[in-house]
Amino acid sequence: MIQFSEVSKRYSNGYEALQGVSFYMPDGDMAFLTGHSGAGKSTLLKMIPMIEVPSHGQVMVRERKLSQLSRRQVPSLRRDIGVIFQDTKLLYDRNVFENVALPLLIAGDIHPRDVGRRVRAALDKVGLLKRENDMPYALSGGEQQRVGIARAVVNRPNVLIADEPTGNLDPDLSQEIMKLFEQFQQVGVTVLIASHDLELVSRLKKRILVLRNGRLTDDRQVK
DSSP states (O other): OEEEEEEEEEOTTSOEEEEEEEEEEOTTOEEEEEESTTSSHHHHHHHTTTSSOOSEEEEEETTEEGGGOOGGGHHHHHHTEEEEESSOOOOTTSOHHHHHHHHHHHHOOSOHHHHHHHHHHHHHHTTOGGGTTSOGGGSOHHHHHHHHHHHHHTTOOSEEEEESTTTTSOHHHHHHHHHHHHHHHHTTOEEEEEOOOHHHHHHHTOEEEEEETTEEEEEEEOO
8 A cells, every 4th residue: 555644845945846745545556646747746756665755744655654664674665666767777788687687686685596587477477588688778668668667576566656657658569568557456566657648547547646736636536
């Protein structure tokens, strides 16, 4: 679950990115976060893995009050959250397998013989098992985004957040990526996606959270 309770974020220069935002997502929910550029979408997403912290209010993720977590507990929180960026942030000097394996190697609590099994399972989910030895520059934009998704889910997170994951893709590839997110939701993963593509969002008939100038102005289920 994800819960925001009267969350605000004011930066040191006085800019208020979020103002009194409250919403609740139960386990296994899928929602889209929409709004104009600068509405606060990225700031909101970054609060879930504690890349950003609120100035006021409370964020809870899977029954954990983030403000009460110690520094030692943050890595455990982040292992339970898969993060996907519009810029896939792949390492171009490492092949697909190595890019996806990176979160497991950083965590360091998985036996080396299990790394390969987990990486190949993640690549199989996104349809790229046969590309594990390829370098990122040999992949199409859609394939690179799928590698980013595989890397985000290799730790088997319960929460998946994505910031404009289809922003650089054509409509057909965007639809393909969204089907992957729906598959993760179907196995119980909580999915929150920031997107400006209102046509795509409306077509998927999911919950929509609308931000405007840092305020949550709408929360509706598309039918």
